[in-house]
Amino acid sequence: MTSALDRLRAVNWRDYVVYFAFALVFVYFAITQSEYFLTTSNLTNVIIQAAPITVMAVGTVFVLATGEIDLSIGSTVAVAALVTAKVLESTEVWLLAAGAGILTGLVIGLVNGLFVTVVRLPSFLVTLATMGLLVGVARQLTDLKSVPVLDDSFVWLFGGGEIIGISILVWWTALVVFVGWHVLRQKRFGAHVLAVGNSPAAAQVTGIRVARVRLAVFMISGATAALAGILYSGRLQGARYTLGESDMMSVLAAVIVGGTALVGGKGAVVGALAGSLLMAMINNGLILAGLNVSQQMIVRGVIILIAVSLSLRAKKSN
Amino acid sequence: MSQSSPLALRGITKQFGAVAAIERFDLEIEAGEIVALVGDNGAGKSTLVKIISGLYQPSSGEIVLNGKPVNFRDASDARAHGVEVVYQDLALVDQQPVYMNMFLGRELVKGPLRTLDRARMAQETQALVTELDVRIPSPRAQLSDLSGGQRQGIAIARATHWASGLVLMDEPTAALGVAETAKVEETILRLKERGAAVLVVSHNLEQVYRIADRVVVLRRGKQIGTRSLADVEKNELVGMITGLVQ
């Protein structure tokens, strides 16, 4: 009796709060907005709308789990999307274009990582600086002009395609979440990420290459941000310097609501997916309820505040 | 002395600028022997442990493991040579299960995808804690749910598992209560039974008498003496530590 009760108490409820919230919000909108909300096309639309955020959230789980932060993901989206669109425009080879986009993200991540590990600056400052720098680069790259994406294969693969009747963006979401979960939960690298985030000193003395792990998570974050940019340009059939502009906060909200600690040592990839879908569902429901963009931003801000408070309180009570 | 004792230190000296933290230190530890390292604060005990574990490079002198002179680049290099350290401030990861801590940096993997073999890590952890009689609820328990004594037990079990004959401990019971200290001392004595060479830094002379075979006294970096505990009175030991006996 007592042991069952103890076990129930030992469950960290915060780890599951995102799923309860998800169910609650779902039921709420299903009841209040029954007409449109529950249609398959609207629900698929939620996942599709969330796809870039979900993809970035997976990379961000790794960064936060290491105890770092990457504020430059939003501007990486724009730069990578523009590079991809430009390469596609000139070569008309989708593989080359997508490769160039991902490479852009990896290089940005490498630069962030080197400043954190070699120059030893806090990641908050480094990525704040690169964020500003990349906003400039994105504006400079095409002189504020948008670049159309017309290649059929590219648009199919990164935006409009379907496999067995399911949107390609749902498949991308599933793939990235699965790989992220697998690496964090089932690979040695994932264990090292969590160890570095939990106690860098302990990781160091057991022979884990702490700097290499930190470098790697920034490159992962850069790559997922770049993939998000590619998915945007595929879905919108064009790239623009404004892409990803307001995504950083959404991504952080999704990840933190999903149960990843802001202070490192803990990471939840599936939780981040749930967090991202929850945020998208709230957005979707608020739009259906007639709220405008400003009001949506206010609601999102409140959710982030609550999520961050919970995250830090959980740490203190440990 | 045998050619291949687990650890031999010859003329180890460590300068920090003008300060000599360790001066011409010599020591040989046999398998199955516990040597205590005692001395006042700042005597150089931790410095010596850090030199043997690769965190510091000696200014001069030689470290010989099993008859082979070694030169460690860093802590993981020393670890690769089978030198394991139990730190006072525990080098453990709180938010991970016990078995992950046991295999930290050396996780077991299985299959073509090289995924973590959690079951085997938990199983081997269970076997080890049973053998060393470290009582924990489960190898899958999160480390933060264990007491200080249990954690130090885990740190020692980890060192035992990976050490190839030499375990260093820097004040392993400094942060523990009486009962927990007794438990950790039992664990250290089990290491000895298994034939490990143990160098343990301690502030507690009663403890030194309880567990060690020999004692080395350091005072301001100088090696004042190395005695068998059977031949030395506690008063004399205190004198050596404080400087009343030359």
Ligand SMILES: Nc1ncnc2c1ncn2[C@@H]1O[C@H](COP(=O)(O)OP(=O)(O)O)[C@@H](O)[C@H]1O
């Ligand atoms: N990294 C370092 N740089 C300079 N001096 C040091 C360093 N580490 C230790 N020392 C000095 O070496 C001496 C011995 O310190 P330590 O080995 O920590 O002593 P103990 O562990 O016996 O208390 C002290 O005077 C200390 O200030």
Ligand SMILES: [Mg+2]
């Ligand atoms: Mg010390």
